[in-house]
Amino acid sequence: MAVMSSPPRSLDETELGAYFALIEASSLLKHAVEEQLREAGDLSYVQFQLLATLGDSPTGSRRMTDLADGVVYSRSGLTYQAQTLEKRGLVERTQSSDDERGITVTVTAEGRAVLADVFPGHVAILDELLFAPLSRSDVEALADILSRARDHMRQNPPRSAKPRRRRKAAAGTGRERT
Template sequence: MTSSPPPLDATQLGAYFALIEASSLLKHAVEQQLRDAGDLSYVQFQLLATLGDSPTGSRRMTDLADGVVYSRSGLTYQAQTLEKRGLVTRTPSSDDERSITVTISDEGRAVLAGVFPGHIAVLDDLLFAPLSRSDIETLADVLARARDHMRQTPPRSAEPRRRKKTADPS
């Protein structure tokens, strides 16, 4: 017989609800800023920012999907949408014909440059303004530990894709 987990205490419950509410409020403001400044969804921004941060400006779709908690089919749709706008290109991977490589274009970099100042302003105003530097360091540490723990059993959209074993040609 399995026992029920202990109930959350008032502090745990308060932390949970504060995290959810703060996250929702921040995400709403960020999404509005991204729409207004660059006609981007948050996922599209994540894709462009990840590509823009890559030394080559490129990543394989499977690698992008592994880092974003979003369905692979949904991510493919978002990449197609960005490609139609000329913000990325999608090409077959040079090292794996089954993979698609996504590359940020100059226009994609320009859109990122256009949204970043407002994006940073929203984060500074809503998230960081009421916190001290020490608070921010503590928040970063606490959230990184929680995220790393959750990534140990990620949802399917955040799991690294398992590679199929190929038959040994010998």
């Protein structure tokens, strides 16, 4: 005899409206930001995230695995983006000092200069599209709400953002760990 499962819960009108507003607002903002980054610095959104994360680091450096976990991007895709930035002289990739298979990425002076070029326009886009219609208390509430949602989602992150398990078996493979 087949067991009947209950139908999935439906979203109410408010939940559905919040979801669609979030998706549409995110898409509109990301499109405008990507356009500005291309024009001001010939950067993709992921390249900007990588440079900005490095630029915000006290040392200007991060391990590739930490970068991939932070920007929620595949490790292979991030490796490609880092290689592209390295060819432009915006980052340097070196062997990690604490793991011979790990790679550390460091923003260069040229990378910091590109960040300095794109940031004014980036902030202007955010001011114009995201923050202009909101009061200060709205921005504080939005930051709180999105931070809680993000933190909840990171409890079960996508594969690209999950910390890698260090396996003894992997040590003998000779594969580069990014």
